[in-house]
Amino acid sequence: MDIFIGSLVTVLQPATFALLALGVAIGFVVGILPGLGGAVTLALLLPFVYDMDPIPAFAFLLGMHAVVATTGDITSVLFGIPGEATTVATILDGHPMAKRGEAGRALGAVLSSSLFGAIVGAFALALSVPIIRPVILQFQPPEFLMLGVVGLSFVVALSGGNLLKGFAMALLGFLLAQVGLDPYAGLPRFVFGQLYLWDGINVVLVVLGMFAVPETLQLMSTRGAIARQIDPTAKLGGVLDGVRDTMKYWWLTLRCSLIGVFIGFIPGMGGATAQFIAYAHAQQSSKHPEEFGKGSIEGVLAAGSVNNSKEGGSIIPTVAFGVPGSTSMAILLGAFLIVGLVPGPAMLTTHLDVTFAMVWIIVVANILAVAGSFLLLRQLARLTFVRGAILAPFLLVLITIGAYTVHNNPLDIVVMLAFGLVGWAAVRWDWPRAPMLLAFVLGDLSERNLFLSNQLYGWSWLGRPLVLALLALAVLAVIYSIRRRDLRSAA
Amino acid sequence: MSRGGLRIGGAVLAAVAMAAIFAYALFEISRLSARSQLFPLATALPGLVVALAVVVRELRQPPRPISAEGATTRRAAAQFAAYFVGVFVAGFVATTAVFTAVYLWREAELPWPIALVAALAGVVTVLVFANTLHVPLPEGLIAPLLPRIGG
Numbered sequence: 104m105d106i107f108i109g110s111l112v113t114v115l116q117p118a119t120f121a122l123l124a125l126g127v128a129i130g131f132v133v134g135i136l137p138g139l140g141g142a143v144t145l146a147l148l149l150p151f152v153y154d155m156d157p158i159p160a161f162a163f164l165l166g167m168h169a170v171v172a173t174t175g176d177i178t179s180v181l182f183g184i185p186g187e188a189t190t191v192a193t194i195l196d197g198h199p200m201a202k203r204g205e206a207g208r209a210l211g212a213v214l215s216s217s218l219f220g221a222i223v224g225a226f227a228l229a230l231s232v233p234i235i236r237p238v239i240l241q242f243q244p245p246e247f248l249m250l251g252v253v254g255l256s257f258v259v260a261l262s263g264g265n266l267l268k269g270f271a272m273a274l275l276g277f278l279l280a281q282v283g284l285d286p287y288a289g290l291p292r293f294v295f296g297q298l299y300l301w302d303g304i305n306v307v308l309v310v311l312g313m314f315a316v317p318e319t320l321q322l323m324s325t326r327g328a329i330a331r332q333i334d335p336t337a338k339l340g341g342v343l344d345g346v347r348d349t350m351k352y353w354w355l356t357l358r359c360s361l362i363g364v365f366i367g368f369i370p371g372m373g374g375a376t377a378q379f380i381a382y383a384h385a386q387q388s389s390k391h392p393e394e395f396g397k398g399s400i401e402g403v404l405a406a407g408s409v410n411n412s413k414e415g416g417s418i419i420p421t422v423a424f425g426v427p428g429s430t431s432m433a434i435l436l437g438a439f440l441i442v443g444l445v446p447g448p449a450m451l452t453t454h455l456d457v458t459f460a461m462v463w464i465i466v467v468a469n470i471l472a473v474a475g476s477f478l479l480l481r482q483l484a485r486l487t488f489v490r491g492a493i494l495a496p497f498l499l500v501l502i503t504i505g506a507y508t509v510h511n512n513p514l515d516i517v518v519m520l521a522f523g524l525v526g527w528a529a530v531r532w533d534w535p536r537a538p539m540l541l542a543f544v545l546g547d548l549s550e551r552n553l554f555l556s557n558q559l560y561g562w563s564w565l566g567r568p569l570v571l572a573l574l575a576l577a578v579l580a581v582i583y584s585i586r587r588r589d590l591r592s593a594a
Numbered sequence: 595m596s597r598g599g600l601r602i603g604g605a606v607l608a609a610v611a612m613a614a615i616f617a618y619a620l621f622e623i624s625r626l627s628a629r630s631q632l633f634p635l636a637t638a639l640p641g642l643v644v645a646l647a648v649v650v651r652e653l654r655q656p657p658r659p660i661s662a663e664g665a666t667t668r669r670a671a672a673q674f675a676a677y678f679v680g681v682f683v684a685g686f687v688a689t690t691a692v693f694t695a696v697y698l699w700r701e702a703e704l705p706w707p708i709a710l711v712a713a714l715a716g717v718v719t720v721l722v723f724a725n726t727l728h729v730p731l732p733e734g735l736i737a738p739l740l741p742r743i744g745g
Binding site: 531 | 615634671697703724731
């Protein structure tokens with residue numbers, strides 16, 4: 104309990120709080136701008152935490168990431184344009200409410216339920232610590248290796264209709280993670296005679312290239328206004344009515360928040376999936392299911408509460424097992440490595456203060472974001488008029504500085520641009536990028552654990568019960584995804 | 595592109611490139627010791643098989659329609675490339691100032707005084723940020739030569 108309270112005090116210290124507020128401000132804008140994703144922005148901000156201590160670094164990054172979905176709901180409601188992929192379901196009932204003059208009520212409901220969901224998710228993360236702690240301490244290198252396989256199987260299996268390409272990209276990610284010194288013999292491999300590559304490829308360069316470069320190119324080629332279908336006449340009264348709706352339907356909001364936590368916990372399920380499952384649950388349990396899709400306040404609350412609660416859920420496997428639940432969490436995993444932390448048991452023992460600080464960062468960031476949203480609703484709507492052509496030069500600046508600060512070497516920019524080309528080709532010809540990034544992040548960890556497993560147990564580790572269980576889980580995840588894809592195709 | 599009845603488009607070439615990467619990795623792996631080959635082999639071998647399967651699948655699929663936005667994408671790619679060539683040659687600060695001003699004026703169609711002020715404001719912000727946090731910026735090829743020319 105002392106550590107829990109102490110972490111709050113640390114988060115509220117002026118320097119850390121200032122970084123948190125800065126992160127929230129950036130996340131605020133990113134959430135509203137439809138062209139910019141939370142994952143891309145995390146990638147852009149990653150280089151800035153190099154010299155920071157863990158808690159200020161997470162205050163900055165997680166503070167930004169935790170509020171992106173909250174403010175992304177605003178454009179979903181007002182204009183029917185999702186600020187984020189995870190706020191798509193908010194459109195279904197939020198925008199019809201806006202069109203019939205209840206934009207304020209819809210925004211009040213979606214923002215307050217988002218805050219509610221964020222708090223539920225954060226405390227689920229905190230409560231899971233004592234439960235997960237004894238379990239995780241039983242994990243040895245073979246189990247961690249298999250957890251990596253499980254994490255990867257979820258994402259690869261969820262590569263949409265591109266399962267084969269998803270596997271190929273994941274294997275490419277593993278291969279790229281092997282660039283550098285071989286952990287067995289200490290000899291360089293896949294380095295093309297370049298001393299620069301002996302250290303391996305930095306995750307920041309991969310993320311910037313694969314995600315930020317294609318998005319920037321997209322903005323540069325569209326040039327026009329990001330939000331094209333704008334209805335600036337939407338009314339903004341009745342905000343408090345929406346807040347009252349959240350309290351009136353607290354049981355629904357809580358249930359949907361818990362769905363978000365659960366789905367966030369399962370690696371690879373994704374925020375959009377969580378929103379639609381919660382939305383479907385709300386419709387199934389509603390007394391007025393016929394109103395869904397036409398402006399049901401219950402639909403708005405379901406979509407709003409889930410998109411933040413899943414953040415707390417998705418951080419659980421990232422922190423406890425080093426298995427990122429989403430692309431954003433994979434990037435956040437990179438932040439762990441940058442600030443010198445290794446996700447896993449140490450995060451629940453030695454660095455428990457950092458884990459609890461993350462809980463408070465999510466809560467405080469969302470309180471700040473929702474308060475800011477209520478104050479600035481009308482002005483915020485104007486941001487959606489910002490055109491890609493105006494944003495592009497400033498994104499180029501961020502990309503360049505982000506890449507160059509990795510080693511202060513022009514080769515950093517060259518490597519980033521090379522990955523940019525790969526990222527662009529991946530977008531152009533439908534090669535899913537997330538499996539590659541996750542495999543890249545998990546590759547080094549997996550190889551090290553494979554090495555340790557063989558050193559400690561020979562090949563007998565393959566017969567360990569937990570290893571077999573995790574392997575079965577990975578296989579089941581792949582089979583489930585293939586079946587789900589087939590059913591979707593048939594429909 | 596058409597070769598002997600086969601339609602080879604960008605999608606196929608991308609898959610072939612992927613297969614080539616794994617094939618090269620297998621060639622490199624052969625130089626490693628037996629124990630060191632374990633993980634790379636477990637990655638590259640299935641990678642090559644999967645990539646070749648994608649090549650076959652892409653060859654069987656009908657060619658994709660050429661995007662109508664090809665010209666604007668090429669234009670954006672050229673502007674993107676021009677910016678980074680500028681960074682490597684003239685350095686980050688000079689390139690960013692010129693590129694931002696011209697881009698905001700020509701592409702964003704802002705009045706040139708506003709574009710100029712926005713570009714200068716952006717560069718000043720970056721310089722303040724870089725100096726405050728001691729963040730180095732790419733100098734380019736020309737800047738390091740200037741003292742030598744002068745002295």
